Structures are given as C-alpha cells and as structure tokens.
Amino acid sequence: MSEALLTIDWPPPPPPRALSTEGLVIYAVGDVHGRYDLLKLALGQIATDCTGEAASRLPMLVLLGDYIDRGPDSAKVLQALVWLRRRGEFHLRLLKGNHEQALLAFLEDPERHADWLGFGGAETLASYGVAPPPPGADASVLIRARDSLLDLMPASHLQLLEELEPMVLVGDYAFVHAGVRPDRPLASQTETDLLWIRRGFVDATGPFERMIVHGHTWVSDQPQVTEHRIGLDTGAYATGVLTVARLDAKGMRLVQVHA
Secondary structure: OOOOOEEEEEOOOOOOOOOOOOOEEEEEEOOOOOOHHHHHHHHHHHHHHHOOOOOOOEEEEEEOOOOOOOOOOHHHHHHHHHHHHHHOOOEEEEEOOHHHHHHHHHHHOOOOOHHHHHHOHHHHHHHOOOOOOOOOOOHHHHHHHHHHHHHHOOHHHHHHHHOOEOEEEEOOEEEEOOOOOOOOOHHHOOHHHHHHOOOOOOOOOOOOOOEEEEOOOOOOOOOEEOOOEEEOOOOHHHHOEEEEEEEEOOEEEEEEEEO
8 A cells, every 4th residue: 555646846837826824834635535545544644744844834634525425435534524623633624515515415305315326325325334225216215214324323423514614715725625606706606616616617717816726526636736726636436546735835735645
C-alpha cells in the first residue's frame, strides 16, 4: 500500500491566488465516496505535514462533501468525521454534497426519493448492514429499509449529516461541493447549484468572485486546476485516488493517496 502517489508544487502558471488570511494553512479534501481506506491515508499525510512544515500555523481541514455512496465504507467514513469533530485538532469545516442531500431526502420520504438507491445509496445501506431494496420495490419495502437504516445509524452520524455546510469562505477562496452559478454573487447562490451544478460552471472561463475549490465533477485521477477554480474530485471510488490540496500564502501543493 502506497501512501503518497503524487505531490505537485504549484505554479506552473497560472497560480491560484494566495490566501489573504495571514498564517493559515488549509487542507481541502476531494470527494471520498465511501473510501475509508483512502481517507485514512490522506489524514495520515495531513497529520505528518502538520507536525512538520505547517507545525507553527493554524490548520484548517475542509472536506468538500460526498463522503458516502458508491464506495464500500460510508458508515466508517462518517464515523471518522464524527471522530475528527470530537478531537478538535483542526478547524474542521464539512461541506454538504449532493449525495448527503440525497440520503437525507430518502430518510424523509423513501418512496419519493428512491432514486438515491441507484446512484450509491445501496452501497451506503449495505455499509450499515441494511439489505438494499431491489429496483422497483414498493413503498412498504422502501420504508422498512429507511427504518432499518435509522435503527442502525448512530445518532451522531445523522446529526453530522444535518449540520453540513453549503459553502465555506476563507480569504480569497470559496469552498463548495459542486460549483457556483457564474452570473450570481456568492451571497445569492442557491443550495441546489452549490450541490449539483456542472454545466454552466465547469465550462465557464471565469473569473469568479473568489477562487472556487470544489469536488463533484471528475474526469480522471488528476485534479482540474485553472486560473479560477480547483477541482479536487478524482473519482476515488472508481480510480482509487483521493486528492488533497494544501493551500497557504505561498500557493498550493497537491497530494494524492491511493490504496
């Protein structure tokens, strides 16, 4: 098992804007999607950096959402996030992803939001020991699955899911799960766009109000870095690669882990 697959110092041009918050170092983590093994490796890399070069600075850890679904260990990933919140070693900010929103919607109305099961929800149910309903299951089967999930999911996991943030603003950076609507100020963005947008954002040339750091859209095991956005989703559940961006006043360094 290899911990560090790739480390890139950035620039080459165009460089991300420097943080305007003096003395702060931020670690932004892309979409985990149930890959607890990769999250554990990434946190190990971050912890090592915090005791070395970044030891004298306040560390902020921002996770960009989509902690659950598709991969095998969603329950373990959420437990790790609960553990991180309790330890308080980082200024921890947890963004909501569209998959967390889909899970919460299923818990509220299983019949109306059964489509979640087809894009990762079945794997999340299985991670808690709940048998996923078959495609086309009737309302009673869906409700039983929802109730079983609520019986088996720790209350701390549900509380964490309900307290996730849609956006985090730090210095010249805006951290969101999916992206932003280019023609709207950050203060006027809708949660739907922040969690779901692709077309209209990833193909926009910018500039945006701030440098946008996001997940949600992946094209390969390499991050997408442009003059105006940093896309950190590298398809961990499919590629086996999880990407972290380390941001400070000097710029950005990318670190990837794989299992």
